[in-house]
Amino acid sequence: MHSHVIKLWRLRGVFTTITVIRCKAAVAWEPNKPLVIEEIEVAPPQSNEVRIKIVTTALCRTDLYFLSESTTKYTFPMVLGHEAAGIVESVGPGVTEFKPGDKVIPVFLPQCRECRFCKSPKTNLWKRCSRLNIFSRLTCRGKKLLQFANTSTFSEYTVVNQIAVAKIDPEAPLDKVCLIGCGVCSGYGAALNNARVEPGSSCAVFGLGAVGLAAVMGCKAAGAKTIIAVDTNPDKFHKARVLGATDFVNPNDHDKPISQVLSDMTNGGVDYSIECVGNVEVMRSALESCVKGWGVSVIVGYTDMHDFAARPIQLLSGRTWKGSKLGVTWISKDGVPEMVKAYMAKKLNLEEFITHKMTLNQVNDAIELMEQGIGIRTVLSVSPQQ
Structure with missing residues (x-):
């Protein structure tokens, strides 16, 4: 220098x-x-x-x-x-x-x-x-x-x-x-501050990069009972387990939509889902994985290149769709x-x-x-x- x-x-x-x-x-x-x-x-x-x-x-x-x-x-x-x-x-x-x-x-x-x-x-x-x-x-x-x-x-x-x-x-x-x-603030804060995960609840985290793993850690800190880690790379499941994940799903292992898989696992859908991929299709899947009536889905993954959409009934039935930036x-x-x-x-x-x-x-x-x-x-x- x-x-x-x-x-x-x-x-x-x-x-x-x-x-x-x-x-x-x-x-x-x-x-x-x-x-x-x-x-x-x-x-x-x-x-x-x-x-x-x-x-x-x-x-x-x-x-x-x-x-x-x-x-x-x-x-x-x-x-x-x-x-x-x-x-x-x-x-x-x-x-x-x-x-x-x-x-x-x-x-x-x-x-x-x-x-x-x-x-x-x-x-x-x-x-x-x-x-x-x-x-x-x-x-x-x-x-x-x-x-x-x-x-x-x-x-x-x-x-x-x-x-x-x-x-x-x-x-x-x-x-x-x-x-x-x-990364850590973004995922951890999304769970605690945006989703406001409650003790005893069920959660799904989509994408197990640093942000997703931090979201898993945040769900655990909030007292979630079930934390489902979702990723197409099973090599990441070990880290997720260390940080608090209780269940693991690889979408490639199933022949039906991931939202249906999670719904079957949780009696109708998770209480909270957190999307940490930045993929608009995954964003929709995360929303549809939430339970009707009170489910909350938070978008954390970044993209500004594509539009995203969902059927209005997904929100009319009581779900909430939110965004997060640095844990808001x-x-x-x-x-x-x-x-x-x-x-x-x-x-x-x-x-x-x-x-x-x-x-x-x-x-x-x-x-x-x-x-x-x-x-x-x-x-x-x-x-x-x-």
Whole structure:
């Protein structure tokens, strides 16, 4: 890593040297192509911004989604990555909540604590979320690199607005709690906060990636009696069992719709279903797997490329269909530190999610593992902690 001085800023009454940092990052120059390890420039944080040294980052399937799909929201070149943990390197003018040396998790859902959404306990969405995707302090070969999901953590350093950073326990192991930045909160929170799983209930979780396994863990924490893990890869059933699943169904083993299979297993359908695949057909199956009258189905899997549909009678008969983003009421800057505390208190299992550890240089190998359905979460070592 190299840097050079560009200016002096007066922060808290002291003149501080602010530098451009040259460091390593995995750059996506175009869709459907391998990432390229490049030397990039990371400009100093501007007003209300925080520059973070990324220590560890995990690969999430959403990164692959935006690498493989050309959308109007995200263009190339860009630096992917949004599930990470690191250490504050420097702060811009107006930042009082953070200081160099703080351990933090960047969050893709900001929390300004001022807008209508941030003031509501019913959501963790932010009114102006998309606007944060416009700025970027990252450049390479003279080109601006898009700031992905407000974070861009496939880089040794990144700059994030302070409303998209959560300060965490200074004793937290960054190679574990990085998972709280997305996958674990998304699945765990969907079970507890969106579905509101009740003690003694029956649940079905569709898809046993990191998000689905976290949903299984959330169903268990909520006291569900029956937790059915649904996946076409039976190799994932062991992890699901460790995290709380009681029954296992591979749709390929049956010649009738999965909704009928689950209905037969649960005397008319499960109380709660959680879809963690991002497939519109699976979303419908998850809804139809719920019991009439009170069944609740939550969509967690991400897709924005296809419409989904169901017969109105599925809802007219009393079912509820909901969506979830980062576990909805895990409000980012407030909720993420609480999840870290839960892990530190041994109330949250993160180790079971980590199946591979690699370096940032091996990011394309990690992508290949995920595309092949091998493992759950690969954690990439980006920068040394000290």
